[in-house]
Amino acid sequence: MIKYLSKVWYILKGSRKKLPFIITVFIATSVLEALGIGAIGPFLALASNPDDVLNIKILEWLYSHLNLSSTDDFIPILGLVIAGVFLIKSVLYFIGKFYVARFSFNQQAQLSSRLLKSYLVAPYTFHL
Numbered sequence: 042m043i044k045y046l047s048k049v050w051y052i053l054k055g056s057r058k059k060l061p062f063i064i065t066v067f068i069a070t071s072v073l074e075a076l077g078i079g080a081i082g083p084f085l086a087l088a089s090n091p092d093d094v095l096n097i098k099i100l101e102w103l104y105s106h107l108n109l110s111s112t113d114d115f116i117p118i119l120g121l122v123i124a125g126v127f128l129i130k131s132v133l134y135f136i137g138k139f140y141v142a143r144f145s146f147n148q149q150a151q152l153s154s155r156l157l158k159s160y161l162v163a164p165y166t167f168h169l
Contacts, residue, residue, distance in 0.1 A: 055151060059144055066137035073130035080123050088116050 053060070087093055087100075091112040094100045104115050160168075 070134050070137055077126045084123055091116055
């Protein structure tokens with residue numbers, strides 16, 4: 042495994058600085074995906090029984106600070122928050138895919154160029 046990673050590290054010679062950003066985007070997208078999926082169940086439970094908002098400490102705190110007239114008014118706001126999480130996740134996912142594609146194409150171009158140069162400077166007997 043270490044031998045394989047060292048070969049990959051050698052191939053990525055010019056673009057090693059971009060890897061932490063790409064990995065960070067992947068991790069952030071994964072965390073937002075987990076938050077979005079994990080929030081659907083509690084949201085549906087609260088939508089079926091809005092009075093349960095007062096039983097959850099963080100939602101009760103948020104409800105009291107929004108000064109809403111009833112718990113029924115809180116459910117659409119919570120739905121918009123969940124939709125916002127999905128929207129942010131989708132935008133971050135799109136940005137991540139864009140950078141991965143660009144990174145991959147650049148790696149392909151660099152590797153092709155390096156291979157062509159090595160073939161051009163190889164001795165004649167190499168090509169026989």
